[in-house]
Amino acid sequence: MSKKHPKMVVPAERNKVPKSSTSDAPPATVRKGLESLFASVTEPGDTFIFRIFIAMLLFADVILSKILIDVIPYTEIDFSTYMQQVECFLNGERNYTRIEGDTGPVVYPAGHIWFYSLMHHLTEKGKLIVDGQHIFLIIYILNQLIVFETFRVSNRASPFTIVFMTCLSYRLHSIFMLRLFNDCVAMLFCNIAIYLMVIGGRRWKLYLAAIFYSLGVGVKMNVLLFAPAIALLVFIQHGFVTLMISGILAGTVQLILGFPFLTTYPIDYLTSAFNFGRVFLYKWTVNWKCVPEDLFLDRKFHLSLLALHLFVLLFFATFVWFRKYGGLFHLLFQSKNVQIAKQDILMILYSCNFIGVAFSRSLHYQFYSWYYHGIHFLILTGKTSIESSSKTLDLLGFILRPVFCFALECCWNTYPATDFSSKLLHFVHFVVLISLLFPAKQPKVKKS
Template identity: 35%
Template structure:
């Protein structure tokens, strides 16, 4: 074996070890702290966040329709309020930003650890050569824009994604209840977490059965009610309208993915309905071909078997080899999220944190070669570093999104069977 081959094998083996994830997270923390030290903070929404949480914190005001900041009314769920109330206290009313920046640096380092812990997870008993290659790992750290989103902008998107990746970390390890609690907690911070919901639904339905899945749905609802209870008691209709506003129209000025359209076309309802329809149909198509590929009849077969035997889990996940299970859970959840992003009505710069950390893994999972995979990641990073966005950068971003989505679609469906370890088929 050549030196290069031995080095590559050693790196691939090391990448499955928790100490490597910790080392990568520590390096990311050092990078974030250096950015805080040498790059000036830029105010965008943090001041508005502090104003939006003043009501309940300082004035005992719990009516969501009366909470607002300089950028407009509060439009995030209640988890956002509780978290930024704490951050407001940490930063002396939002005047001392350094503690918040250090907090966000730590959160991004934690996110790096969770992502690597999910995609590289490999129990000691499983000596599977089909590991996720080492090169995927560094791609989780290297992003100018994402570090800016976390430590120079302090957006709530980052907090929501840290909690969601903690849920993914648990789902890979079959910790269903804790995973669902964190999924719902992430949703209470920002509504984009709903993009993971189709993937979560398939995983729960096949792994714990219909009856238990309905219990998890109730757990999600209960978590939302508990987090939002003071606001629901004050004005339930107002809370639901503001926190989960589905019909919001974004400003053309800030779109990163549709600058090749004219402003009039961008705000047309027909465009919004077309993108929503494309999202729903693509979720269903991927559900049939990929997410539920292990079940006879795909997604439809999974639903039929679940209705016929609601107490039985169609898939015995503990009998699935570790690598196959990790790939199934991670690919299903991250692809579900990416589909929503590919057809999003508008992507803003901070929304990049919704999926940056999944891009290298998805490129690998799409069976693209290393050069193409890295090129996809670099192209998307470059597009998000063009400010303001241009028709060319938006067109290139959308084309790259669709290319990756097409690669994920045409790759052969993966069934959860390997050697003597076989998942039950529905």
């Protein structure tokens, strides 16, 4: 009987690795790498990636802004009037009703006069327009840096958000570098104050925020639209004493800025610089070309908008902003201070300002700078509970958010404004307002 020899094993077969383990590994690794990269760009959380994006964007923005200044002609609107007003002041005039230019008397607080006095000196009485544009380029880049760093600290915005904002901001570039409006300066001070409030920490940061906020108000009063949210946040997080000290600091800044006018013609200064009853021209309105001019100028219409503004503001303060902290009344009447999350602070501040803009009795083109970053932040980062209910709706929301941003930009770049552009602007505002009422569910903070 013949012996059965064991089958020889070929070395190649012995060392053979299953096909699937080698062929699938590289694609899986690549896929995971791409997913990780996509997540780092479209989701908040990676500080290193975010700061790289900020640095690259600002560098590119400086170059593009320089090209913009060199290629697109400067448009004279108010800058020459600012210079004429400053000359009246520098020549010794202290009666605010007599400080005027081609477009009329000065209607801004004293911070406006002080800043444009500096511009008057740096641009040889306003003759060196290009130098002035480069100064506003610096202001623009500083403003962008502060806002983007605030977004990073809030841990709510992604690098995609700041890329999208920068690429979409032709009108914002125009307001800063082709028009030299005082809105730009006011918003720089305001955004510094917002950043200091968001990073929190020691009380001196809050007091410094009060000073910068008051400097913003001292240049233009639109910054007051943030005031209700600021007051509530300071009181809830730090108490009544801190709120009072902050208020005293802010008031002191106003006294210092207005000192030359308050000590000579105080009534004229206060009634001119802080005039809440100014009448705007229908020609320049961006948001109300959808109504007849006689209605636009009607005082009853103005009072109706003010009433709506106050009602919506009160509703948000009571039922929306502090919902996950137990509600406004719980926070107001408890003995302990509560720390509000950084992303919630930013959302509350931006939505407070947005509500004021949405119910404004007139918006001019430069007013876009009042809420440009805020409304894009609310649109691009404010996921609703409806979107969170399914992946399909989440994807749809991801697609629609940039669409609403484009629609907003179209409204502000339509000149002159039309019936359709005004209606579209109100529609976008309405959608943003409604979306703020239904945020994605977040874990509630335990009541103390």
